[in-house]
Amino acid sequence: MGWGTLITRRLKVFSLALFVYFDYKAVQKRVQWVSTVKKNAIWAKTHERNARRVLKLMIELEGLWVKMGQYLSTRADVLPEPYIEVLKQLQDSLPPRPLEEVCGTIEKELGKPMRQLFATFDVDPLATASIAQVHRATLEDGREVVVKVQHDGIKEIILEDLKNAKSLIEWIAWAEPQYDFNPMIDEWCKEAPKELDFNHEAENTRTVSKNLSRKTEGGSGGVSSDVDVLIPEIIQSTEKILILEYMDGIRLHDNDSLEEYGVDKKRLVEEITRAYAHQIYIDGFFNGDPHPGNFLVSKEPPHKPILLDFGLTKRISQSMKQALAKMFLSCAE
Numbered sequence: 001m002g003w004g005t006l007i008t009r010r011l012k013v014f015s016l017a018l019f020v021y022f023d024y025k026a027v028q029k030r031v032q033w034v035s036t037v038k039k040n041a042i043w044a045k046t047h048e049r050n051a052r053r054v055l056k057l058m059i060e061l062e063g064l065w066v067k068m069g070q071y072l073s074t075r076a077d078v079l080p081e082p083y084i085e086v087l088k089q090l091q092d093s094l095p096p097r098p099l100e101e102v103c104g105t106i107e108k109e110l111g112k113p114m115r116q117l118f119a120t121f122d123v124d125p126l127a128t129a130s131i132a133q134v135h136r137a138t139l140e141d142g143r144e145v146v147v148k149v150q151h152d153g154i155k156e157i158i159l160e161d162l163k164n165a166k167s168l169i170e171w172i173a174w175a176e177p178q179y180d181f182n183p184m185i186d187e188w189c190k191e192a193p194k195e196l197d198f199n200h201e202a203e204n205t206r207t208v209s210k211n212l213s214r215k216t217e218g219g220s221g222g223v224s225s226d227v228d229v230l231i232p233e234i235i236q237s238t239e240k241i242l243i244l245e246y247m248d249g250i251r252l253h254d255n256d257s258l259e260e261y262g263v264d265k266k267r268l269v270e271e272i273t274r275a276y277a278h279q280i281y282i283d284g285f286f287n288g289d290p291h292p293g294n295f296l297v298s299k300e301p302p303h304k305p306i307l308l309d310f311g312l313t314k315r316i317s318q319s320m321k322q323a324l325a326k327m328f329l330s331c332a333e
Helices: 003-033 036-061 064-072 081-091 099-110 154-175 182-196 198-213 255-260 265-283 318-332
Strands: 118-121 132-139 144-150 234-237 241-245 249-251 285-287 295-298 305-307 313-315
Touching: 003 036, 003 154, 036 064, 036 081, 064 081, 064 154, 064 182, 099 144, 099 241, 154 182, 182 198, 198 234, 198 241, 198 265, 198 285, 198 313, 249 255, 265 285, 265 305, 265 318
Parallel strands: none
Antiparallel strands: 118 132, 132 144, 144 241, 234 241, 249 295, 285 313, 295 305
């Protein structure tokens, strides 16, 4: 990626940031002279039009901005409702990358032509995300798999986007000190680059799968296993390619299909919650990117949750686990 492209990306980010900032400043002055009802309507419209501007640029730039949009779409505690509703669109698939690029990356990483690697390979991707594209395929031995292929040149884009995001957050904190998100972006700068090595993701997936399938001692001395979820088996990995077991599932937000298959939504939420509670409070090793796009629901009864994408994980200490557990119990009480 040339310097021209990098500079263009930076200019687009900061141009939109300034445009949105001055829009809010203008509305802030305007609403001083209107009634409360009208004020709320004006703010709602302002949030919605700026959310759409942000969404449009995130889709255009892709890279880190899509991941950040997915993250923000789950943060109703931080953003106004119009942003949550608009940015939810980023949880769906993005426009696909060219097949020639995908096949080129696979052959380069695995050192063999496609015809020697797969009996079949679906031309149309199952999904296209910010970092990679996923295709369904069949191995020579007949096993059905999904092939996750990193976008060409995405590493340079992500690292540049992190610099731009850091600069943007610092500017916002300077202009509006009450909105200091530096701790959040510092965490992103530390963790996001790890997602660019699929060997790292493969090892994380194996670790979480092993932890959740491990039997634990029940309170009465008996053996119990409270986590009933599915995690695809890792078949093969390189830095830019990840081959996993194929699991047929329903997206969490596909409400019509969930109804059609008779999925017990209450039980589904309970199982996902148990899985995360186990990861955090027992294992101290958990998926740090739990947006709805990283879950499926098995089409086969009893419709177990399928956990996906362990590129971003976090490890916490025993003392932190205990502190989090105490905080949770205190809140409940």
